[in-house]
Amino acid sequence: xxxxxxxxxxxxxxxxxxxxxxxxxxxxxxxxxxxxxxxxxxxxxxxxxxxxxxxxxxxxxxxxxxxxxxxxxxxxxxxxxxxxxxxxxxxxxxxxxxxxxxxxxxxxxxxxxxxx
Numbered sequence: 001x002x003x004x005x006x007x008x009x010x011x012x013x014x015x016x017x018x019x020x021x022x023x024x025x026x027x028x029x030x031x032x033x034x035x036x037x038x039x040x041x042x043x044x045x046x047x048x049x050x051x052x053x054x055x056x057x058x059x060x061x062x063x064x065x066x067x068x069x070x071x072x073x074x075x076x077x078x079x080x081x082x083x084x085x086x087x088x089x090x091x092x093x094x095x096x097x098x099x100x101x102x103x104x105x106x107x108x109x110x111x112x113x114x115x116x
Contacts, residue, residue: 003073003093006056008101011049015104017042034109039082047082052107055079055091070096076110088113 003009019028021035021042040048059077066072073093078086088110093102109115 001061003056003061003075003102004095005100005102006053009053009056009093009103010101011052011104013045013049016045016048020048020107021045031106031108034087034115035107038079038085038087044082049104051079051081052091052104055089056093056102068097070094070099072105073102079107087115 019025019031021032021040022028023032023036025032035048040051055077056075059075061073062076063074064071065074071094073095075091075093077088079089079091081087089107090110091107092105094105095102
């Protein structure tokens with residue numbers, strides 16, 4: 001199953017610049033080290049956003065979790081990086097209850113895979 005309405009997916013700039021690529025964010029700095037290693041930068045935050053949107057379009061949902069607030073959708077697979085490598089990532093999208101547009105919740109390296 002594909003992410004529902006993946007064509008409407010939203011990747012907020014702050015989610016990338018202040019979290020996934022932030023080297024000072026308490027929870028994001030390890031993710032930033034990972035993504036930066038593959039050539040993603042805050043100067044071109046849109047590059048990571050576009051890669052995550054392509055990831056959602058190309059791969060199937062592997063897990064869903066419904067909460068009172070909406071549904072989380074997990075997608076796993078390779079992410080095309082600026083340096084040409086394909087690190088394995090887990091990307092979580094959230095669709096709020098009563099809404100259609102998926103919004104990026106988080107992304108991080110897929111545990112148990114080689115990402116060098």
